[in-house]
Amino acid sequence: MEWKRLKARVLETGSVRLSGESSDEYVSRSAAGPSAGTPGSLFFSPGGGRRVRAGVDDNSPIEVVHRGGGAADLLIDGESVAGRLEPAALHCPRQAYITVSGTCIFRCRYCPVPELPGRRKEVGEIVRMVESVADRIDAVSITSGVASSIEEEEAYVIDVVAALRPFDLPIGVSIYPCPGTPARLHALGVAEVKFNIETATPELFSEMCPGLSWEGVRESLSSSVALFGRGRVYSNVIVGLGETDEDLERVMEDLAAGGVIPVLRPLTPAASLAGMPRPSAERLLSLFEVHGRILRRAGLDPCRALTMCAACTGCDLTPGRDA
Template identity: 50%
Template sequence: MHWGDLKARILAYGTVRLAGTYRFHPEQSSAGPGAGGGGSVFFATSHGRIRLPLDDHSLLTLNADADGSAHLTGPDIDVYGCIEEAVYHCPRQAFITLSEGCIFSCRYCAVPTIAKRIKSVEEVTTMIERVIGDIDAISLTSGVLDSVEEDEARAVAMVRAVAPFGVPVGVSIYPLPGTPQRLKDAGACEVKFNIEAATEDLFREMCPDLDYEDTWTILEESVSVFGRNRVFSNVILGLGETDAEMEACIHRLVGIGVIPVIRPLTPSPNLPGLPRPTADRILRMTVFAGEELRKAGLNHTQAQTMCTLCGGCDLVAGRDV
């Protein structure tokens, strides 16, 4: 089976049960799909990697030996690989959440439910100093704990503080007009501002406190500041959009020079009746995105930071398929 088909099937299951003699150090996340959960593990083959949240009731089982070799099994799944240890949040990156928690209440997101705190510049730089020999990138993300303006100011200050480490720095926060240039001037090389939902109606339903069209405007601004292949945007697959609506959103993102990150929905009690998307749908939308990217001359594989460099949570066009 082709890796892209296999990874899509694994993503559709979405979780894994751990077994074996390997001494696991599950990655605990304060951002992204695993925020506030019970941890996750990275499984890799020669073709790519995948991040799987832990669940004792999962249909998939990861049996790992003490040396890190691993066997992933489940319905229609039987593949050998190895465990990849996360540095901070993912392998080979210091992917750090600056402000944990959030004042907004997007329905698909668990970040507002976790304990609120802000990491200082000293704390973050100390974290990076400990792992600088094991990372290829620094990626910074944040919830909004007080105001968007204060959160952006903290992110800009942090980029200035970590840029001297000499590895690429990417940033994903909720942006304001002018945020791209301020982050670029501070030393960031890439940004990810998330459009989240394929349609404005779904966005208003899921994120009533945020502005959909403002984010589109700032994404266009970001491409003019950072250039092509350096601006990304999450689009959640499975919020109730049709295939045609998802394709239209992907087409619009690519048309302004933004690389879409197609993120399969993590089911939540706040979204009753919305299951994880099927393997077929994950694969179909990623293949469509790949075709759009090729037509536009954009390339996922040039990513230097953040989710697209890691590729654990998503099927990556141009790399996995």
Template identity: 55%
Template sequence: MHWRRLKAEILAHGGARPEGVPDRWRDRSTAGPGARGPGSYFFATDAGRVRVAVNPDSPLSLKVADDGTAVITGPDMQVKGWLEKVALHCPRQAYITLSEGCIFGCRYCAVPSGPGRYKTADDVETLVRTVLDRIDAISITSGVLGSVAADEARALVVVERVMQFGIPVGVSIYPTRETPRRLHDLGVAEVKFNVETATADLFAEMCPGLEYELIWEVLRESVALFGRNRVFSNVILGLGETDDEMAACIRRLTEMGVIPVIRPLTPAAGVAHLPRPGADRILHIADIQEEALAQAGLDPSQARTMCSACTGCDLVPGVDL
């Protein structure tokens, strides 16, 4: 079985049941697909990497030897590899969430239920220094604790501080119209502003209070500033969109010069009742994405920061073969 299919199956099952895995390998996230969950492991082979969430109900099992070599076993599957050590949130990056809460209530997101703490520039500098010898990038993301403008201002202070380390910095925050220019002026390498859903109607349902067209406007401005292969946008697969709707969203992004990050749904919060997308659908949408990226001359393998550099949570065309 090719890696592409194996990874799609692991994502579709929502991870695996760890059996005797030492806790030192486990990462626990305050944002993203695993926010507030039981944690995850990063499993790798020579072909690629996948984030394996802890899922007691999965038909897949994860077993690990003392030296970190690992095997994932399940129906018609046995894949050998190893676990990767996490720097901060993922391997080879300091991927830091500034706010552990959010005033918005996106239905698919567990972050708003968090404690509402905010990391200062001093906090972030300290964290980065603890992993500086094993990272290639710094990535900054955040919920919105106060106002969008106030949280942008706090994030800019953090970004300015971490630029001292001389490695690529990527940023993904909820933007104002001025956010791309301000981040570009600070020397940020890449940005990710998330359209989240394949259609405007789904966005209105899933993300009340947020502005769908603002995200598109900001993405367009970002490509002009940062260039092609340096601007990204998450789109969640499995919120009720059709394949045609997802394909149209992917093509709208790629035609603008934006690389879509197609994130299979993790059922949680207000969408806990929805099923995960199956492996066949994940593969089908990845094929559509791959064709759209090729037509637009875009290449996710060029990513230096954030999700497309990690590849753990998504099937990435040009990387996962």
């Protein structure tokens, strides 16, 4: 079975069960997003710059057998794929992807973070975290909840970014923006930004992210392209919140036409959406083809990504990388 179909099946299931040799050094845990508070996840790579991230679950129908030293086999639907477990530097391979504030005053319906006992990391602590993995990373990526206010969070993240500039690595930032956020991040030398519209329609956004502004995020994305350049601005769009494929095609066309690379993120059921199904492999594969056509027409290539999700690709089917 070709890689994109295998990966779609893993994303549909969302998990693998681990067997074989001890894999503790390859299991990482998230402080933000829908995977926060779970037993952890791992990255499996068949080589060629491709990888998939999956949660660890003893009841998963998909198995990863660790043969030792990182060598592993992915057993899925009667197929066996040889590859390797990739150690996460911080959160993902080859990056220090750090959550600044693991708490949030907003309550997006798909996100468990507001219910978790998260905390804000000190600036010096973040610098030390990057120092600890500096010999095995190519980029630093920063994301954050909103601890007290959008404006205060941005100011704190700017302090973090300023403290990380001496590492001389590309820095990507994904936070909830307010007016002027793109310009302030650009002035600091940030390489790429990701502001997430999350949903395919503004109506869904109002339902899923009460108190936040879909149009505000869209405006920040538009102003970012003029600063960072086409293909250096990204936006997550979650698949599986009740939107149609036509809704997703429309929003992808719109984002790409403006120079923004949409990142299609399969829903991880959590928080008040814990009972929702994950999107099917068939739907993900169909959207993958549409996504690729849209990006090619717009002259956008996720393979050029330096930071964040588009550089990792573990959680999403990514045109140009997964085939």
